[in-house]
Amino acid sequence: MEKEILLDVQHLSVGFESYNAKVEKVFFNAISDLNLTVHKGEIVAIVGSSGSGKSLLAHAVMNILPDNARTGGTMFYKGELLTPERMNRLRGHEIAFIPQSVAFLDPLMQVGEQVVGTLGEKARTLQQKAFEHFGLKQSVAKLYPFQLSGGMARRVLLSTSYVAETEMIIADEPTPGLDLKIAIEALKDFRIQADQGKGVILITHDIDLALHVADKIAIFYDGRVVETADTQTFRGDGQGLKHPYSRALFHALPQNGFNLQRCPKCGATCATWNVDEKGMRCGCGNS
Amino acid sequence: MKKGLLKYLFSTVARMLVLLVAVTLMSFLLVHNAPMDPVDAFLGEIVVSEEQRAKIAEHWGLDKSPAEQYVIWVKNTLHGDMGESRTYHEPVTKVLGERFRASLLLMGTAWILSGVLGLLLGIVAGVYKDRWPDRIIKTFSLILASTPVFWIGLLVLVVFAVELQWFPLGLAVPIGKVESEVTWMERLHHLVLPALTLSITGVANIILHTRQKLIDVMESEYVLFARARGETLKQLVMRHGLRNIALPAITLQFASISELFGGSVLAERVFSYPGLGSTAVVAGMQADAPLLLGIALFSALFVFAGNLTANILYGIIDPQIREGGGSNG
Structure with missing residues (x-):
């Protein structure tokens, strides 16, 4: 039985308008023609290098892009068109966002207060449960963000989605700074939530980590998803992967021997090659 | 904490004293070098003899050197006496x-x-x-x-x-x-x-x-x-x-x-x-x-x-x- 589609992103594009030194309007395209589908009970990992626009994707879905951003394409949530107005009503209630750094916490508000947010008294009990769940002492609730270590801040951020009890979670790099045990614990947590029927988008640069928990992996490159594959495809020799970039990424993993393809003509590693929808080739003109 | 507080108090008082000395010294130098004579300003239209003028100047301590005048003012101020206003004839x-x-x-x-x-x-x-x-x-x-x-x-x-x-x-x-x-x-x-x-x-x-x-x-x-x-x-x-x-x-x-x-x-x-x-x-x-x-x-x-x-x-x-x-x- 096909699972119900929770979020469907079609032909999403994100660009920024700004003015250059000559006060001319210039347009910078960050994401183009991106497609992504998240079913209920599914973890979709979006894997890509730093600066490839992964966070922007999350911000675009949450409708929290800056004013000078221009978006295109359509999104559907539970089969209905997801307009910006609808998103404004859903966020925090049906869709939770876990940001990537301590800078997303108000520097002058105690973190317990921030985790509770505007959710009222019922969230206070949930906040205590969340802290216990992520191994934070209850006294941490009275601390300010500047008093937290990186790992603690990350766990506080995870707690914010825990108390929100949403149907969908978009987590932007939720694990760096956590020690391995808690990182795995946090990922297991996403797994449990997904198994309860929630949808999770896990944005990460760590393909290894994504392989541990995700059902599907979307390989993100330069503002596009070059391939979405089931996690199974990444096992064995990786021959099930369609796009050469995904295959190159797979072969570069430590357990697969750090293999980097080289250009037969100039010898440049494939890390420097140009990638488009169909394939990748070295800039020297040879394929 | 106690030590930090003491240090803070000390440095605050020191900064305040430096500021006050600088401000008063500056004002004194400015008014001393101003192109008007306090005795003339005081007398206005009234005509008096040279002797009387000298007497007024002496009464105000204007015959002393500027450094001496300033030191006397500082000394008196420390005792709570800021002198008498020449314009209003009041302390x-x-x-x-x-x-x-x-x-x-x-x-x-x-x-x-x-x-x-x-x-x-x-x-x-x-x-x-x-x-x-x-x-x-x-x-x-x-x-x-x-x-x-x-x-x-x-x-x-x-x-x-x-x-x-x-x-x-x-x-x-x-x-x-x-x-x-x-x-x-x-x-x-x-x-x-x-x-x-x-x-x-x-x-x-x-x-x-x-x-x-x-x-x-x-x-x-x-x-x-x-x-x-x-x-x-x-x-x-x-x-x-x-x-x-x-x-x-x-x-x-x-x-x-x-x-x-x-x-x-x-x-x-x-x-x-x-x-x-x-x-x-x-x-x-x-x-x-x-x-x-x-x-x-x-x-x-x-x-x-x-x-x-x-x-x-x-x-x-x-x-x-x-x-x-x-x-x-």
Whole structure:
């Protein structure tokens, strides 16, 4: 039985308008023609290098892009068109966002207060449960963000989605700074939530980590998803992967021997090659 | 903690002393080198013999070297005697006390008015950035910020005192009334225009700073995250906006005391308001060294106290200072 589609992103594009030194309007395209589908009970990992626009994707879905951003394409949530107005009503209630750094916490508000947010008294009990769940002492609730270590801040951020009890979670790099045990614990947590029927988008640069928990992996490159594959495809020799970039990424993993393809003509590693929808080739003109 | 507090107190007092010596020395040198003779200024049109002139100079200690004069002044001041004003023939401390009370009422009213109004309008402008309320408030502030105090004062006088005749032209109390018979309503009636003028000049600065700070806060990542969690604009402003502009607002408010002092000199002149500011002008014109030094000393102390209060409040309010490095446990 096909699972119900929770979020469907079609032909999403994100660009920024700004003015250059000559006060001319210039347009910078960050994401183009991106497609992504998240079913209920599914973890979709979006894997890509730093600066490839992964966070922007999350911000675009949450409708929290800056004013000078221009978006295109359509999104559907539970089969209905997801307009910006609808998103404004859903966020925090049906869709939770876990940001990537301590800078997303108000520097002058105690973190317990921030985790509770505007959710009222019922969230206070949930906040205590969340802290216990992520191994934070209850006294941490009275601390300010500047008093937290990186790992603690990350766990506080995870707690914010825990108390929100949403149907969908978009987590932007939720694990760096956590020690391995808690990182795995946090990922297991996403797994449990997904198994309860929630949808999770896990944005990460760590393909290894994504392989541990995700059902599907979307390989993100330069503002596009070059391939979405089931996690199974990444096992064995990786021959099930369609796009050469995904295959190159797979072969570069430590357990697969750090293999980097080289250009037969100039010898440049494939890390420097140009990638488009169909394939990748070295800039020297040879394929 | 105890040790840190002692060190803080010590350095504060040391800084204050250096400031006071510098300010008074500077004022003394300026008034000493000013191109007017205190005896001439004192006598005005009266003609006296050379001997009498020398006697007056000797009485004031003007025959001694400048260094000696300054040292004598410092010594007496340390004993609580700030000398006698040559213009008012009263002890400087008494003149300062009287004038300061009038000024305090004026500056205090203007200070609170500009602080409250500036903060409110700044928040409105910041929240509605680039929309019509912001455009109106911003234009209004930029015009005010670039207008001199005395000119606003004159304009206010022309409109409200001359044309509409709602308020008196000047002074702090009605002319020809005995001090004891002056009512509070009369004092307030005389206070409105100068206080309004003085607060108008400070308000633009506070509006523009508050607006910019609120815009920065509203564009921060923590407000972004709060938005992603479903907080409404009102909740964002109330929960995060106000909290994060409170500290800069306090600094601004206390730093504005020095500007207020400067502004009061002009505002009091325009409205003939007998406060510290207009007295400073008289002392300068008459080369009244004891009074001028007294005013310089007093205003430096006042401004210093304002900044110190801001520092102390900061330590109480800002958790990053209050709780120091904190625990990473």
